[in-house]
Amino acid sequence: MSVSQTPQKPGESERPSQPIKPMPDAPSLFSDFDLYLFGQGKDYRIYEKMGAHPRTVNGVTGVNFALWAPNARAVSIIGDFNQWDRKATPMQLRHGDLGVWECFVPGLEPGTLYKYAICSRFNNYHTDKSDPYGFQFELRPNTASVVADISQYQWRDQEWLEQRPQRQQLNSPMSIYEVHLGSWRHIPERHQEGAVEEDRFMTYRELAESLATHVKKLGFTHIELLPITEFPFDGSWGYQVTGFYAPTSRFGPPEDFKYFVDYMHEQGIGVILDWVPSHFPKDGHALSYFDGTHLYEYSDSRKGEHKGWGTYVFDYGRSEVRNFLIGSALFWLREYHIDGLRVDAVASMLYLDYMRPSGEWNPNHYGGREHLEAVDFLRQFNEAVYDQAPGAVTIAEESTAWPLVTRPTYVGGLGFTFKWNMGWMHDMLEYMHLDPIHRRYHHNNITFALMYAYSENFILPLSHDEVVHLKGSMSTKMPGDLWQRFANLRSLYGFMWGHPGKKLLFMGGEFGQWHEWNFKESLDWHLLDAPSDPHHAQLQDFVRDLNALYKQEPALTTRDYEGEGFSWIDCHDSDNSVISFMRRAHKDEETLIFVCNFTPVPRYGYRIGVPYPGVYNEVINSDDLRYGGSGVINNQYMPSVPRNWQSCPHSILLTLPPLSTIVLKWRPFAEHEMPQPELPTSETEN
Known part of the structure; x- marks a missing residue:
């Protein structure tokens, strides 16, 4: 049984054989101003006219169809209502200068299957295309568009939307749980015939409750969805999109996805969507060679094709194509109340030379490798989101040193709110993969990111890309035996939550799944219930407590993107593979100290410098027994002494557990706690 019933295939219609004719005198949905804006690439509500829209004309109900196909000689609507007859329901070229075709078909209703039959002006090219602006599609492998009225859902998240600008400020906590809806969790289903068990996807409505419960329990503030924009091939994970205005039908109809977002907001969880304006697949039913010409893609393959991905590149220099893409972005933010877009493959x-060898790309008109039209598009996109969707964020997956990605366009930036810190991710995973005995020689891996941490507004990602393709x-990236693997993972997460930048963790990472992510299978939830191996549940508890600390301590968020919010205590103790640093808020008493020991050797009497005289207590320790650690903890308050150490005027002695991150918080001395003169000690002279 599928998640949703597959609509009838072409030729299987049970509708009357008499075709339904279009109404020739129906007024156009487009004003002259609409067309002017579309030609300029700035009609940001173009999806309200293009595509299929239920409508009433002179008291007659039906569906209005509109299509941009400037190089078509003829276009007609084909569908289950006219037995897919290419001659039965012709469209009219209403706006010839722009190539906009339109017709109103009486009697049609939501649920009608349709495509556009296009005859090109060139080479007698004929093709049947799904609707670029379609709001719903058939369940794959079928490819017809489905007429949908998405205006009926009653939202209940007004309070969330009003608070969203404050929730998503740079100084607000943002801890993101990255999710692939098709493999987060499956539901076993028993067929009536033969009682055969089979896994199936959860629906949007089923996912809403289950996923929100899990995310809320662990304390994440947001989820980020791998693309749910309609896509034909499961193995692309949604990154090869054919329906830029439609949630995939794999998990239910559009109104169910609205319910999913609405429910998340009711539970206090933001929803970020991966959005892919960087390329599109060559599937014949979709955008490629749309009207017998390279309409949506560049005609020159040196600019318009990603041969390594087998996809086409959008023509960012064409106003109507930019309008299509920016309209899609704003559509998700407006119509589905999405809280942010993470732009893939920026x-x-x-x-221009990305994944292209010499000779297979052309420089820009200045002789450089920068794709100037794409740069202009990204700036226009970010300006439109900032202006049209208050409080929404945009996130760049950008892996190079391109400057000013998260700076305003008026100072020459691209205008994104955040950027994934891919360099931090690669450096840290390379470091953690090493046997601890070798880490002393790679200390730079854990300190280098602070050299550029404030050049952009970074998100620290441990994403899906790092747990696939072997x-x-x-x-399993962590070295050592079972205990050491989980201790390493806890120490990494502790360091990550203390490091400047927002946080992102891909599903399964919160409980240390053993298997590499497989988009065809559910996560290994049974590991959380295994009494013989409690490490998975204990790791999940640690992630929960990290998120709680992250949200309650201003030092971790209020100055996240200010250099004054971070300072090293000691970043030079490579011999012991130990680092220590401070996170600061605006008040001294809110300061937190992080100390990480990336070796399995516990260190007793380890002295670190501290900024203020007073008492320091441990607020979290990844080596705590309740997290699966060895139980080496600092369970007593640690008073400071007025001894200069590591450029600090005071210092304390503490115990460093093996493979651990500990977090300390300061408070002033009470009168009876004033320190005594310090006695000689055998402390570690680091």
């Missing part, structure tokens, strides 16, 4: 857009799961 690096591939910025460079890279192993997060837990």
Whole structure:
């Protein structure tokens, strides 16, 4: 049984054989101003006219169809209502200068299957295309568009939307749980015939409750969805999109996805959507060679094709194509109340020579490798989101040193709110993969990111890309035996939550799944219930407590993107593979100290410098027994002494557990706690 019933295939219609004719005198949905804006690439509500829209004309109900196909000689609507007859329901070229075709078909209703039959002016080219602006599609492998009225859902998240600008400020906590809806969790279903068990996807409505419960329990503030924009091939994970205005039918109809977002907001969880304006697949039913010409893609393959991905590149220099894409972005933010868009593969857009050898790309008119039209598009996109969707964020997956990605366009930036810190991710995973005995020689891996941490507004990602294609799961990346693997993972997460930048963790990483992510299968939830191996549940508890600390301590968020919010205590103790640093808020008493020991050797009497006289207590320790650690903890308050150490006027002695991150918080001395003169000690002279 599928998640949703597959609509009838072409030729299987049970409708009357008499075709329904279009109404020739129906007025156009487009004003002259609409067309002017579309030609300029700035009609940001173009989706309200293009595509299929239920409508009433002179008291007659039906569906209005509109299509941009400037190089078509003839276009007609085909569908289950006219037995897919290419001659039965012709469209009219209403606006010849722009190539906009339109017709109103009486009697049609939501649920009608349709495509556009296009005859090109060139080479007698004929093709049947799904609707670029379609709001719903058939369940794959079928490819017809489905007439949908998405205006009926009653939202209940007004309070969330009003608070969203404050929730998503740079100084607000943002801890993101990255999710692939098709493999987060499956539901076993028993067929009536033969009682055969089979896995199936959860629906949007089923996912809403289950996923929100899990995310809320662990304390994440947001989820980020791998693309749910309609796509034909499961193995693309949604990154090869054919329906830029439609949630995939794999998990239910459009109104169910609205319910999913609405429910998340009711539970206090933001929803970020991966959005892919960087390329599109060559599937014949979709955008490629749309009207017998390279309409949506560049005609020159040196600019318009990603041969390594087998996809086409959008023509960012064409106003109508930019309008299509920016309209899609704003559509998700407006119509589905999405809280942010993470733009995939930005690096591939910025460079003309991306994944192209010499001779297979042309420089720009200045002789450089920068893709100037794509740069202009990204700036226009970010300006439109900032202006049209208050409080929404945009996130760049950008892996190069392109400057000013998260700076305003008026100072020459691209205008994104955040950027994934891919360099931090690669450096840290390379470091953690090493046997601890070798880490002393790679200390730079854990300190280098602070050299550029404030050049952009970074998100620290441990994403899906790092647990596929034989890279192993997060837990199998760690060296050592079972205990050491989980201790390493806890120490990494502790360091990550203390490091400047927002946080992102891909599903399964929160409990240390052993298997590499497989988009065809559910996560290994049974590991959380295994009494013989409690490490998975204990790791999940640690992630929960990290998120709680992150949200309650201003030092971790209020100055996240200010250099004054971070300072090293000691970043030079490579011999012991130990680092220590401070996170600061605006008040001294809110300061937190992080100390990380990336070796399995516990260190007793380890002295670190501290900024203020007073008492320091441990607020979290990844080596705590309840997290699966060895139980080496600092369970007593640690008073400071007025001894200069590591450029600090005071210092304390503490115990460093093996493979651990500990977090300390300061408070002033009470009168009876004033320190005594310090006695000689055998402390570690680091």
